[in-house]
Amino acid sequence: xxxxxxxxxxxxxxxxxxxxxxxxxxxxxxxxxxxxxxxxxxxxxxxxxxxxxxxxxxxxxxxxxxxxxxxxxxxxxxxxxxxxxxxxxxxxxxxxxxxxxxxxxxxxxxxxxxxxxxxxxxxxxxxxxxxxxxxxxxxxxxxxxxxxxxxxxxxxxxxxxxxxxxxxxxxxxxxxxxxxxxxxxxxxxxxxxxxxxxxxxxxxxxxxxxxxxxxxxxxxxxxxxxxxxxxxxxxxxxxxxxxxxxxxxxxxxxxxxxxxxxxxxxxxxxxxxxxxxxxxxxxxxxxxxxxxxxxxxxxxxxxxxxxxxxxxxxxxxxxxxxxxxxxxxxxxxxxxxxxxxxxxxxxxx
Numbered sequence: 480x481x482x483x484x485x486x487x488x489x490x491x492x493x494x495x496x497x498x499x500x501x502x503x504x505x506x507x508x509x510x511x512x513x514x515x516x517x518x519x520x521x522x523x524x525x526x527x528x529x530x531x532x533x534x535x536x537x538x539x540x541x542x543x544x545x546x547x548x549x550x551x552x553x554x555x556x557x558x559x560x561x562x563x564x565x566x567x568x569x570x571x572x573x574x575x576x577x578x579x580x581x582x583x584x585x586x587x588x589x590x591x592x593x594x595x596x597x598x599x600x601x602x603x604x605x606x607x608x609x610x611x612x613x614x615x616x617x618x619x620x621x622x623x624x625x626x627x628x629x630x631x632x633x634x635x636x637x638x639x640x641x642x643x644x645x646x647x648x649x650x651x652x653x654x655x656x657x658x659x660x661x662x663x664x665x666x667x668x669x670x671x672x673x674x675x676x677x678x679x680x681x682x683x684x685x686x687x688x689x690x691x692x693x694x695x696x697x698x699x700x701x702x703x704x705x706x707x708x709x710x711x712x713x714x715x716x717x718x719x720x721x722x723x724x725x726x727x728x729x730x731x732x733x734x735x736x737x738x739x740x741x742x743x744x745x746x747x748x749x750x751x752x753x754x755x756x757x758x759x760x761x762x763x764x765x766x767x768x769x770x771x772x773x774x775x776x777x778x779x780x781x782x783x784x785x786x787x788x789x790x791x792x793x794x795x796x797x798x799x800x801x802x803x804x805x806x807x808x809x810x811x812x813x814x815x816x817x818x819x820x821x822x823x824x825x826x827x828x
Contacts, residue, residue: 482599483807483824486535488526493805496537499595499603506556506604506614507548508564511623513597514541514798515814515822516631517658522592523811529593539598539824540566540591543617543627547601553609556616563626564597564604565613565633565780566590581611582637582774598807600826612777615784624801624823625787628661628794632783634745635661637775639669642718642741642768646670651707651716651735653698654723654746655683657797657820660690662720662745664792671718675710677703678723686820689796707735714738720745726755733761733769744771797821 480498485491501507519538522530530536542564549556556562568588569581576584588607590596595603604614617626635658644650650671652662655678666674675694678684684695696706707716715737721728724746732742748755762769775783786792799819802810804826814822 480600481804482537482595483539483804484535485522485530485538487532489523491523491538491807491811493807496599498601501548501550501603502606503550503552504606504609505550506546506553506609508542508544508562508602508604509547509826510542510544510597510600510602511826512543512627513539513824514627514631515810515824516541519591520811520815527592529589536592537595537597537599537602538591539596540589541627541630542566542590542597542602543623543629544597544602544826556609556614560616561619561621561623561626562614562616563629563780563784564590564602565615565777566592566596566630567774568594568605568608568611568613571607571611580776582776598804598824600804612781615781617784618788621788622795624798624825625795626784627823628797628821629780629783629787631658632661632665632786632792632794633775633780634658634772635665636779636783636786638662638720638743638745638772639665640779641770641772642720642743644669644671644718647672648717649673649675649711649714649737650718650720651675651677652720652722653677653703653725653728653732654721655680655687655695656722658745659722660687660797660820661792661794662722663687663690663692666718668786668791673710675707675716677706680817683817703731704735711737716740719743722746724748726752729755730757733758733767736761736765736767738765739767740765741768742770744769747773798823801825
């Protein structure tokens with residue numbers, strides 16, 4: 480089979496590799512769609528601590544496909560079944576796994592990171608992933624490319640739960656990339672009153688106009704604080720999501736929040752910029768809730784697949800360009816350019 484193999488920083492190439500062999504408690508998945516994620520880009524640029532210097536890995540963790548082969552001891556799955564793949568697998572032994580918070584497991588595995596992932600024609604799904612419920616069947620009339628985006632959507636769904644958006648809330652999302660747009664979709668479903676999207680790029684802000692944010696703010700051209708206060712009658716935003724890796728945005732978010740506001744520090748920061756000086760009096764006197772979320776609970780992934788199935792979100796609309804597996808270098812080049820939103824690797828029948 481053809482697979483895009485990562486072999487070190489800056490090195491990813493299409494190779495012919497053997498089709499994975501499965502045991503009696505595993506599933507062989509025929510991959511049909513895999514998106515390039517920001518995590519994939521960071522791995523290409525800087526490597527990953529779960530991939531050793533001399534190791535190779537098939538990347539790709541935003542995956543959907545169809546069941547190709549089912550181990551003799553596996554129940555509930557049949558050949559040809561369409562499934563979405565939740566990539567993270569808890570160890571099952573730590574305190575976090577035991578209390579149902581698999582996303583906090585310190586020893587988790589993940590397809591496309593510690594295990595071979597979806598930039599390949601076939602992918603082996605081990606027994607732990609099957610038992611944990613990582614394969615989620617979906618309706619036949621839903622496309623593979625739509626459901627491959629359930630993984631990033633689940634991250635945004637988890638963030639939404641942390642800020643508990645209520646109908647009529649004013650929402651500020653800083654960062655108009657693909658995650659920012661998925662946040663916009665979730666916040667719209669939640670009944671947000673006014674959704675403001677901020678970014679430093681006119682290209683990005685123009686690109687997201689089709690998703691109908693109520694307000695777009697270019698922070699290179701106008702003061703973010705003045706804009707937010709102006710669009711909220713001086714109150715500030717009830718909900719703020721920092722969907723960008725910018726320390727100053729996290730710092731400023733406290734002053735942009737309305738009293739009783741909720742802030743989700745969604746975008747992780749680079750290691751050399753992770754210390755942020757905050758005015759904690761704003762948290763104290765304005766009764767703010769400041770939180771962060773990483774990955775998602777299994778329920779968030781399942782519900783995200785259902786939102787896509789029920790046509791409550793249009794994930795296909797954020798796919799900017801499609802490539803075949805043999806075009807993996809061109810695909811990564813396009814994704815790194817920041818021209819579009821999501822870049823898809825598709826595997827036709």
